[in-house]
Amino acid sequence: MSANAFDQESKPTAAWLWQVVTGVGLVILLGLHMIANHFVAKGGLRDYAAVVAYFRNPIILVLEILFLVCVTTHALLGVQAIILDFGVSARVEQLVTRVLKWIGILTVGYGLVVMWFVIK
Amino acid sequence: MSTLNYSKTRQAARWFDVRRRKAGMWAYALNRITGIGLVVYLYLHLGVLSMLLQGQSAWDSFVALARSPFYLTLDVILLAGILIHGLNGLRLAVTGFAFSAGAQKALFVILMIAGGIILIAAALKIFQI
Numbered sequence: 001m002s003a004n005a006f007d008q009e010s011k012p013t014a015a016w017l018w019q020v021v022t023g024v025g026l027v028i029l030l031g032l033h034m035i036a037n038h039f040v041a042k043g044g045l046r047d048y049a050a051v052v053a054y055f056r057n058p059i060i061l062v063l064e065i066l067f068l069v070c071v072t073t074h075a076l077l078g079v080q081a082i083i084l085d086f087g088v089s090a091r092v093e094q095l096v097t098r099v100l101k102w103i104g105i106l107t108v109g110y111g112l113v114v115m116w117f118v119i120k
Numbered sequence: 121m122s123t124l125n126y127s128k129t130r131q132a133a134r135w136f137d138v139r140r141r142k143a144g145m146w147a148y149a150l151n152r153i154t155g156i157g158l159v160v161y162l163y164l165h166l167g168v169l170s171m172l173l174q175g176q177s178a179w180d181s182f183v184a185l186a187r188s189p190f191y192l193t194l195d196v197i198l199l200a201g202i203l204i205h206g207l208n209g210l211r212l213a214v215t216g217f218a219f220s221a222g223a224q225k226a227l228f229v230i231l232m233i234a235g236g237i238i239l240i241a242a243a244l245k246i247f248q249i
Binding site: 016020023024026027030034038039043044045046047048049051071072075078079082107110111114117118 | 152155156158159162163166169170172173175176179180183186187192195199202206209210212213216242245246
């Protein structure tokens, strides 16, 4: 890696494009999430009753599910990029991708279970 | 059997050492360090949300704790990480599509200054000063 990373850091692969798409989505969705949950909410956090009312709004629910999918995808693609920088073999690269995919599925599944428990 | 070898590992981890490096390397390292921190925070946050499964008293006790100055300070640190990573990420997205490729350093500096201003305003709001 050269001393000046500005010339090297952007590589338009499919993973990089997904990283950008989810990243741009996160700027909007995380912005909304932070404002709604930590700046608008009284005292900076919602109590249990307010959390239930918040998630029972269908528009909020859809936005929070989108946020969960975007943040998980973005985070795990980032972890994948860091691991692959170690120059692992193609077999290990495949294994890492598969493991991270399952971690992502489990993470989104867990988030959906929490949301379901709150709104039921 | 490990598939890593020492030189590759060392080479891949060089991004962490920003001594005597130019602004681009600082941007790259900052993006990765904040990214790793945010991944750790994401899973801590999801773990904390499991308190919602334990019902009202568990969650409301946590909310009372999270409004303490210590947790509010952690919130400001978290927000700093989000702003650095998010704004630097926007720069990467813009320049990755070959827009403003010649002005990356200026873009980085401007976005970090904007991030600093947003952080100060948010910190004042968080502590209700």
